[in-house]
């Protein structure tokens with residue numbers, strides 16, 4: 097759970113404002129914790145709304161420490177009035193204070209993940225009891241959505257959602273997270289305007305610092321929170337999936353032990369400074385090749401970058417294709433959480449011809465398939481770059497062919513990241529895609 101830093105609050109003349117904002121953050125978590133208890137959820141959601149509104153009032157009470165409060169605050173007020181969500185927050189608070197409770201309803205959203213493209217995800221949303229069983233929901237999904245591929249490779253994702261009558265397009269907790277971010281942006285601007293140090297966005301557990309503007313000023317714990325409540329069920333065998341990619345956070349002790357065991361020169365590419373992602377990715381694929389040569393395999397990994405700075409990397413295991421769709425989506429949300437704007441994805445894959453259907457999707461079914469070690473650079477802006485080396489298995493010891501590099505092309509594994517970043521999926525990816533893949 098994120099938390100604003102205590103040190104800041106001790107010395108800040110806007111401490112009263114900072115504390116109110118932190119109260120709103122804590123109340124948001126209480127609402128989240130009570131998600132399945134309608135009465136308590138309503139109480140804490142309403143409390144969060146009221147508290148968020150008092151943040152800006154407290155700010156106005158600090159008028160005296162600004163030389164030019166009205167000139168500074170006027171444009172912010174304009175902006176809040178023009179913002180649909182902030183207008184809703186304002187009206188919701190008025191309603192709570194003067195008329196009574198918000199009108200909220202619970203929905204169940206059921207989706208089948210059997211593709212990387214959201215446009216291909218069968219989805220239904222029903223006004224439902226929070227506790228409808230997965231099998232009841234499955235029965236309601238259109239039969240034509242459940243073709244062979246889906247039953248073999250699909251995952252049923254079930255999300256419960258609270259929606260307020262006057263804000264039908266947002267899940268309520270998510271709306272509050274966004275409103276929290278918008279409020280926090282004003283508080284930060286007040287600090288900047290007064291020449292005060294800004295509160296940092298820090299993970300209370302690990303001490304990691306986050307880039308608040310990149311998160312829409314939300315706390316990292318307020319992004320992708322629905323994943324903590326969703327239920328994932330494999331359509332192959334009905335089992336419940338829980339897939340949490342492990343971030344590779346090394347402690348000092350881990351590092352020492354690793355240094356004794358392994359050749360750290362092998363990983364020197366991760367220490368270098370680069371002037372572009374093009375040169376960075378080239379160096380990383382060199383490293384990936386060396387690791388493969390040493391071990392005879394490479395686990396699937398993702399590296400997150402902000403600019404050319406490595407912010408996080410993950411290793412994970414995949415048992416079947418259904419899990420790939422799920423893991424890929426959850427890592428795309430992680431990328432957003434860490435403010436990453438570029439990702440390197442390392443995989444061992446089956447490949448037929450790289451330029452055909454999009455690099456690897458379903459190449460496992462192609463007649464002339466070959467194994468390959470691949471790495472794909474996907475970024476918020478700029479080309480996709482594919483690195484690939486064919487794996488030859490002769491005399492038991494696997495060997496890599498030369499590195500091939502290609503740019504762009506339909507790259508379905510990139511789709512969840514494009515969506516997370518708000519980058520449109522190129523129309524030709526969808527046009528090129530064979531049906532039901």
Ligand SMILES: [Zn+2]
Pocket residue numbers: 097098099121125315317318
């Ligand atoms: Zn939090």
Ligand SMILES: [Zn+2]
Pocket residue numbers: 104105108109110111114287295
């Ligand atoms: Zn402060």
